[in-house]
Amino acid sequence: MSNTLPALASSSEEVQELPALNFLGPPGTYSHQAAFDVFGDSVHYVAKQTITSVFESLSPELPFGIIPQENSTNGSVIETYNLLRCESAGRDSFFGKNVKIEDIEHVFSHEQALGQCKAFLKDSTASAARALLNAPSESFDPFKSAAICSTVVTSLFPGLEVLHTGIQDGESNMTRFYIVSYGADARVPWQTPPIYQKRALIRLLPDGDSLAWDFSRAIKALNIPISRIDRRPSLSSATFHDVYFLEVFAEGGEESDVTWFDRVNQAVERLRQEGLESTVLGIW
Numbered sequence: 001m002s003n004t005l006p007a008l009a010s011s012s013e014e015v016q017e018l019p020a021l022n023f024l025g026p027p028g029t030y031s032h033q034a035a036f037d038v039f040g041d042s043v044h045y046v047a048k049q050t051i052t053s054v055f056e057s058l059s060p061e062l063p064f065g066i067i068p069q070e071n072s073t074n075g076s077v078i079e080t081y082n083l084l085r086c087e088s089a090g091r092d093s094f095f096g097k098n099v100k101i102e103d104i105e106h107v108f109s110h111e112q113a114l115g116q117c118k119a120f121l122k123d124s125t126a127s128a129a130r131a132l133l134n135a136p137s138e139s140f141d142p143f144k145s146a147a148i149c150s151t152v153v154t155s156l157f158p159g160l161e162v163l164h165t166g167i168q169d170g171e172s173n174m175t176r177f178y179i180v181s182y183g184a185d186a187r188v189p190w191q192t193p194p195i196y197q198k199r200a201l202i203r204l205l206p207d208g209d210s211l212a213w214d215f216s217r218a219i220k221a222l223n224i225p226i227s228r229i230d231r232r233p234s235l236s237s238a239t240f241h242d243v244y245f246l247e248v249f250a251e252g253g254e255e256s257d258v259t260w261f262d263r264v265n266q267a268v269e270r271l272r273q274e275g276l277e278s279t280v281l282g283i284w
Contacts (some may be wrong), residue, residue, distance in 0.1 A: 022065040040191035058182040198250035205277040
């Protein structure tokens with residue numbers, strides 16, 4: 001992967017003609033790098049302050065976004081699933097500038113990255129304060145501070161150097177992302193298209209009048225293999241009423257005269273016939 005990212009803002013006609021993609025900023029975040037891995041210079045990148053703002057900014061002018069879905073160390077990203085329940089709806093590195101690890105007094109990053117690198121921070125910067133990426137105080141000393149972020153920041157901010165790589169807890173620390181769009185018919189401008197996996201995400205909302213329900217009804221009606229199930233409290237007035245997210249997939253080598261798109265929509269229709277409110281959130 002090239003570590004040279006396109007400018008985030010430009011007045012050139014070329015950039016203005018590119019479709020816009022929102023990501024969780026600031027520039028140089030893992031969301032930024034993940035987006036660049038698949039979109040390259042085919043989109044105009046727009047940084048947002050929160051996952052919610054990425055989601056809510058989707059519009060004809062800002063048609064695409066990228067949001068983190070799950071981390072292999074910290075688990076599901078709750079803010080993402082809280083957004084998806086609505087009807088509208090790499091490796092870590094350590095950076096600093098002219099600083100030695102033993103002199104670090106402050107470590108800045110997003111809460112997810114701080115949580116994914118606890119072991120390294122405990123062993124290497126035990127006396128340093130951990131802080132989210134907020135505006136520094138007057139006592140802030142940049143020459144006694146470091147940040148956990150993606151390697152692309154070295155091309156965005158001259159003078160930064162990599163102090164240490166691979167600092168995450170565990171060798172297999174990875175994050176999955178969802179690409180979201182304004183409208184189901186938006187054509188995603190991939191530069192490096194992901195492998196077609198025949199997967200889909202379905203949102204399932206049981207009858208709001210019942211706290212107890214038979215989940216086997218949904219599995220039987222779905223009749224498609226399920227790879228994961230997530231749940232969040234629903235936004236209904238009923239207490240302890242959950243909304244479920246089912247990620248389904250087509251088994252390898254499975255042959256069918258029905259397209260994957262049609263299979264998923266037929267499955268959702270079967271769920272509805274069972275009285276289960278269901279919506280296809282994405283197919284890939």
